[in-house]
Amino acid sequence: MNNHSHTTDRTAPHTTEPRSLPRAVRPAHRALAAVAALGLGMAALTGCSSQNGEQAASNGGESSASQTAAAAPLELGDGWAKAADSGMTAVFGKVTNTSDKDVTLTGAAADGTADSVQLHETAKDGQSGSTRMKEKKGGFTIPAGQSITLEPGGNHIMLMGLTCSLQPGSDLTLRLSTDAGAQDVTVPVRDYSGAKENYAPGDGASGSSDEHSSHGSHEHGEHSSHEGMDMSSSAPAHEHASHGGHADSPSASALPECHGR
Amino acid sequence: MAADHDPSPTGWSRRSLLAGAVAGAGATGIGAVSAAALGATDPRLSAAQDGPRPGLRTEPFHGARQAGVATLPQAFSAFIGLDLNASATRESLRRLLRILTDDAAALTQGEAPLNDQEPWLARNPSRLTVTVGFGPRAVRLVDRSRAPRWLRPLPAFGIDRLQEKWGQADLLLQLCCDDKLTLAHAQRVLLKDVRSFAAVRWVQDGFRNTVGATEDGQTMRNLFGQVDGTVNPYPGEADHDRVVYGQGGFTPWVQDGTSVVIRRIHMNLDTWDEADTPAREDAVGRKLSDGAPLTGRQEHDEPDFAAKGPLGFPVISSYSHVRRSRSDNPDEKIFRRVYNYDLAVSDASGRSRSGDVGGGVSNTGLIFASYQSDPEKQFVPIQKRLDELDMLNTWTVPIGSAVFAIPPGCRPGGFIGDALFT
Ligand code: HEM
Numbered sequence A: 001m002n003n004h005s006h007t008t009d010r011t012a013p014h015t016t017e018p019r020s021l022p023r024a025v026r027p028a029h030r031a032l033a034a035v036a037a038l039g040l041g042m043a044a045l046t047g048c049s050s051q052n053g054e055q056a057a058s059n060g061g062e063s064s065a066s067q068t069a070a071a072a073p074l075e076l077g078d079g080w081a082k083a084a085d086s087g088m089t090a091v092f093g094k095v096t097n098t099s100d101k102d103v104t105l106t107g108a109a110a111d112g113t114a115d116s117v118q119l120h121e122t123a124k125d126g127q128s129g130s131t132r133m134k135e136k137k138g139g140f141t142i143p144a145g146q147s148i149t150l151e152p153g154g155n156h157i158m159l160m161g162l163t164c165s166l167q168p169g170s171d172l173t174l175r176l177s178t179d180a181g182a183q184d185v186t187v188p189v190r191d192y193s194g195a196k197e198n199y200a201p202g203d204g205a206s207g208s209s210d211e212h213s214s215h216g217s218h219e220h221g222e223h224s225s226h227e228g229m230d231m232s233s234s235a236p237a238h239e240h241a242s243h244g245g246h247a248d249s250p251s252a253s254a255l256p257e258c259h260g261r
Numbered sequence B: 001m002a003a004d005h006d007p008s009p010t011g012w013s014r015r016s017l018l019a020g021a022v023a024g025a026g027a028t029g030i031g032a033v034s035a036a037a038l039g040a041t042d043p044r045l046s047a048a049q050d051g052p053r054p055g056l057r058t059e060p061f062h063g064a065r066q067a068g069v070a071t072l073p074q075a076f077s078a079f080i081g082l083d084l085n086a087s088a089t090r091e092s093l094r095r096l097l098r099i100l101t102d103d104a105a106a107l108t109q110g111e112a113p114l115n116d117q118e119p120w121l122a123r124n125p126s127r128l129t130v131t132v133g134f135g136p137r138a139v140r141l142v143d144r145s146r147a148p149r150w151l152r153p154l155p156a157f158g159i160d161r162l163q164e165k166w167g168q169a170d171l172l173l174q175l176c177c178d179d180k181l182t183l184a185h186a187q188r189v190l191l192k193d194v195r196s197f198a199a200v201r202w203v204q205d206g207f208r209n210t211v212g213a214t215e216d217g218q219t220m221r222n223l224f225g226q227v228d229g230t231v232n233p234y235p236g237e238a239d240h241d242r243v244v245y246g247q248g249g250f251t252p253w254v255q256d257g258t259s260v261v262i263r264r265i266h267m268n269l270d271t272w273d274e275a276d277t278p279a280r281e282d283a284v285g286r287k288l289s290d291g292a293p294l295t296g297r298q299e300h301d302e303p304d305f306a307a308k309g310p311l312g313f314p315v316i317s318s319y320s321h322v323r324r325s326r327s328d329n330p331d332e333k334i335f336r337r338v339y340n341y342d343l344a345v346s347d348a349s350g351r352s353r354s355g356d357v358g359g360g361v362s363n364t365g366l367i368f369a370s371y372q373s374d375p376e377k378q379f380v381p382i383q384k385r386l387d388e389l390d391m392l393n394t395w396t397v398p399i400g401s402a403v404f405a406i407p408p409g410c411r412p413g414g415f416i417g418d419a420l421f422t
């Protein structure tokens, strides 16, 4: 468990609390990721949490956890994606290898949502000293029974070239590829101001600071090349809208909203 | 610290605090306060004291009804009025409600929401509740046909000096919590969720005594010093379900739904200072010392409105607040769950005059939150009577008014308001 000693503890902080909800009845969104982790065969279940909350909740409980171990090697716990209107965004959460063999997460896809999806790590740039994200070649190997944490400022799954705008409160379905097969996971989409680390595909990317880029217009996100981009360029347009009070009509170039509520 | 105290992270415990308070009182010569002098305690207002330290106490989030109404009032509140963006749709409102529900469910149970950047601040839930209310526009967006008739501005009252900035909003978030830091964090997290959907119209911060400050089970006092909340259909009493949820009386707008009227009422402490105790007690019809009716000996004695004094006048004046606010019509009942406010005043000096809502060294009042099944049948007639005659009006001025429909609670996996989307 050395990998997440520094991670955010999302479990109940005080297990002694008698009235806190048992895991099985936690809110749908959280249960959802576990449901999705049941594997491809369960894909039909994804995205139905609020229409059929009972089902999602009851399937998110312990009963499914035991099935999961047998049916799929990975579980994404407390997963979520950062909302973005265009450009790039990322997915976070705790990926647990429920099997007794090491599993390597080799890639991911978000068909109908992003042109490409990569696995990224965040590392200090040897020259500038700033933190940059870059593709994690070879993927993430998760030892048997262990977890890795994908989190802002650390490892993450990067969506590039969004083809639709990912709205807060909607769901995003990803297909994870591993050396032990593929599986779908569905995560809720949330507004998030962080996760703005620079992206360095090669060595030559310019080091525009977060400060500068966050003031840039969202046209930034329309660039066809990912080079030198940072995630702040994909700040959701609705944030801009709220600056202008209620004038929040989408710009002409806005992408359609992603499906999946 | 005594060895038998429960260890807690800060080394404080309720017992040590109480012991300290008594010791302090003794040292300054005040002496221990007898329980009798503190006034009567009311089991309806008592929290279960056994169990974890106050910071770890939780209120259930899921259930047929939303928490925060029948919940024993927490020490602090933030009533937040939100205006949905012009482009809001049924669909975007649904997404917002899902997010709010998800995060409220976590925060109230002491868990950090998914994208909480300060998760450590979520660890002391302190009975946090989050209650969502719908203004007219929100209900219309969801389902125009479900909009209750009464979900519109209250009629204008002569005493009103309403300020637009405290007016009707599209959505209400009512946060109540025994800890201010936990409340501030929850507010921040939820407003971050909200900001791409809506703008914050107002935030009304309120407070009561903190946990342990008063004897458990005591009725609160407002900043006039009055015992406030004595006659009230408390949860568990026969009247509560009828008054608040319409059961066996009114037709609820939706099963297990209710409404809240939020009146922001300025209290002029400067002119209140000019009134001496007899005048103050006459204005309300109750004693300031313990809240007993002027005709009774204890807080919960029934007022005797027929009793006459030596000169033949009623002991409880016909213009007193309790006389005027009590109706013979059993429908005209409300459930009050009020909070004090006391805002910081800068560059203050002098006194404010009668009818003023500014000036003086205080900016003080009541967030008068009234819950009832049907505001027009229950709240409005009472407010009308008080508008016509109520001695308390000498010192109070309503400056804000808003009405919200409170949808039922939700089950795990659902979201607040989901019943209206089907
Ligand atoms: C700043 C404004 C107000 C103050 C300081 C205030 C104070 C009080 C006090 C001290 C009592 C007596 C103790 C009790 O039973 O709680 C009382 C009772 C009551 N008040 Fe108010 N009040 C205010 C505004 C209102 C408003 C706006 C309404 C309704 C429109 C209202 C309705 C009532 C009712 C129904 C009672 C109980 C009467 C009964 O004995 O049946 N009050 N209030």
Ligand SMILES: [Cu+2]
Pocket: A090, A120, A133, A134, A156, A157, A158, A199
């Ligand atoms: Cu990245």
